[in-house]
Amino acid sequence: MSAPAIGATRYIGQRTLRKEDLRLLTGRGTFTDDVRVPGALHVAFIRSQIARGRITVLDLSHAREVPGVHAVLSAEDLGDLNVKLSNMHLKDEGGPPTRPLSGDYVSYVGDPVAMVIADSRYIAEDAAALAWIEYEEEDPLITCADAMDGAVVHPGTENNIVRQVGTPPNPKFDEIVAGAAHVVTGTVRHQRIAQSTMETRGVVSNPTGSGELTVHIGCQSTHVAAAAIAQAFALSENQVRVIAKDVGGGFGLKAQPWREEIAAIAASLHLRRPVKWIEDRLEALTTSCPARESDITLTLAFDADAKLIAVDCDYNSNNGAYPHMPDAGMPVMMFLPGPYRMPAYRFRGRAWHTNTVGLGGYRAPWAIEAMIRESVLDKAARQIGIDPVEIRRRNLLTESEVPTRNPLGIPIDNITPVACLDKLLTKVDVAAFRAEQAAARAEGRYLGLGIATYIEPTAAVGIFPLWSDQASIRIDHAGKVTANLSTHSQGHGIETTHAQIIAEQLGVHVDDVTIFQEDSTRSGFGPGAAGSRQAVIAGGAVIRASKLLVDKIKTVAAHALNANPDDVTIANGVVHIAGAEAMTRSLAEIAALAYGDPQRLPPGMESGLEAQYRYAPPSMFTHASAAHACVLEVDAETGFTTILRWVSSEDCGVQINPAIVEGQIAGGLAQAIGCVLHEEFTIDARGNPTAVTFKDYHLPAITDIPVFEYTHITTPSASEGGFRGVGEGGMIIGGATLLNAVADAMVPFGPLPEDLPMTPAKLLRMITSRSAA
């Protein structure tokens, strides 16, 4: 850990109350729909009612006649503005172009084909209902299996494969598996998940002048959004200003502006008017890039000592018609080895187009790697007849074995999964649980314990825009601190955490530090919330920028006060000279001097107290480690799962604010619980989404989520500040832990079904069929 440059004020590690909360608790936040632009018009989309087919009639005349309607625009009307979209890497991934509005061929239920722009959303929806569309309907492809031998989703393409990934051929692989003492295979079919940010997507686009476009949009990075918008409309980034003050959840959905947002911006450019589109929940639950849908089959081959000798994985992902970016499991392949020794490794992943809404990335898009690895490890433990903890101990990389590289060459260093597991087991008495479980089973009660371990690859660097973050900090003439960061928060609490870091570094009160990150034109470029990176990378940037400022304060104060810079310290906003108490000055006085009295500055020094730094961490990934345990009961009469206890043992390095760290873990765990037990974006055989309200799509409620217990290990990372990311860990390990616990409870009834979620109906079916047998 990097010690604060000077000063004694401690903020790192404190449960500092969040600065954001004062506005958010009093209704004074600024979310996208809260932005009022005079004269703004409102968009309602006209969407395909079928999953696949050619439009033979698109009659918008009645819609256009509705009073209050300014325009009804189709792909044809948008002309050159019906642009090809790029992903968050600002890359063209090849394949069929994704455009805001579809022309005469539709590819999923909800595919936008036109939009009404009217005085109000009410009027826009009235008019949208008057659109008359006739189709030549075709049979849709709904699943990966459909896609493998079905007619191509995008006419003119050769097949439905979006992308393939795989490990290089290993001619000895099959031979190694053939020689194994134990071979265990498992499959998980992960359902489609609706991302369900509580604030839906939304945009207010205001073409304010020549070559000047101001866009308020729910996003995860104002910079990526600005760049993507600029790229879409052949503007330069400095002509697009993206503003996003408060964003009600991102999770990956808002990583890039997508079809509807770009369509609304196109409408504003076309009409030269401010235009607003706020997604409603029906749209969000049907057409808002859902996530996860994939199946994965993993084979683990062990030697006689239950040590892994070979791992084989096959992955298929249903990418839908227009995915955010191709998902053939590249990160699944990269991260599946996790914290384990895997001498031989084979992976094949394929992404398939279907006639469903395109897939998006959702918090830890690769999380299925942990779910399948940890569940097959448990299955193997049962088959071989050893304890689930023991099978992990035999295969986890120990601290003495790192640094090393995983089978794909990814550097693995500075990890602590074994220590996390050890610490977990000081909180969870496995032997006592087994006794309790046996006693309960004798009474017809089914308890389960799930344990899982992982490493979380945080703060990725190596692919644009995932490289670096920038901090620009100034101490104003009155001694108060303003920092413009390249970050973006959708609930992460960066206005608090990064103010804590700066306050500690500068030796000022945290209330005297204000963070801004809501305007693409105000801060340096950064990818925002993506891959659990902002504490690590932007945290490093604010430390380095703060150190530059501290050096300058020391130099200025020493020169003005005729002292040695090494004798200068700052604490509580006061500048001290060691051994010269009479020389004590407030930081405000030094700042006033820096800005207003250039003759008292060292010769040649620029005036002011401003610094900026762009930081990239030293490693491709800054790994966090964890082990979790979950205890639950499956009710044999209802099939209902009740989580009784959940313990997290996590090492995310130096914690800036433990309350915010625990909030990230808890949020990820709740979403993982949703994946394993509750949520399902269902689609019928004709491609119609069928869980289109929150009555049908079951987000976990407070009564579904237990109280989480946390225990932490603090191993500083090699990155500036010693931080590690923690944003996705709960999601990665949560699903694996919970699935293992359900499987453990259900052992008397056989193996779990392969398809998630483990609903009461499915579990009850297992219980009753076994009881009947």
Add this chain to the structure above:
Amino acid sequence: MSEHSIELTVNGRRFQERVEARVTLGDFLREQLGYTGTHLACEHGVCGACTIRLDGIAVRSCLMFAVQADGAEITTVEGAAAADGTLNPVQQAMRECHALQCGFCTPGVVMTLTSLTDGDQKPDEETLLKAMSGHLCRCTGYQGIRKVIKRLTADGVVEPAGEPA
């Protein structure tokens, strides 16, 4: 499209407004009166984000038309804190317990918990937990809200904001 005259009080201020019959109370408060603290997240009565107090009772403003609020006294989240900005006990507890992240569902949570705990009311933990099962939050896993409930139902002794690491 019929317009109607309504009179109502919002956060202590009297309003006389004309409104279309089909406009929801939530839209009316946000669009016409500018109380954008009330958030619309599902518009079908499940998520609870749009909860306001109408004549003291917590209601979902997406499930009512504005015309139905004629004569009513409404409090939105903007009116929950004291006039000088001092947070009410629910808001204060939510802040100290880190009960929010993105803050989008938060106004509804504040209004429901306030309606069930202000004045002389002494609800038990189970009552508040059940009430909160009608509020969806995607960020927090409800951990902070559970702490808030414990605090609001505690007998005199207030728990510290967080456990030691």
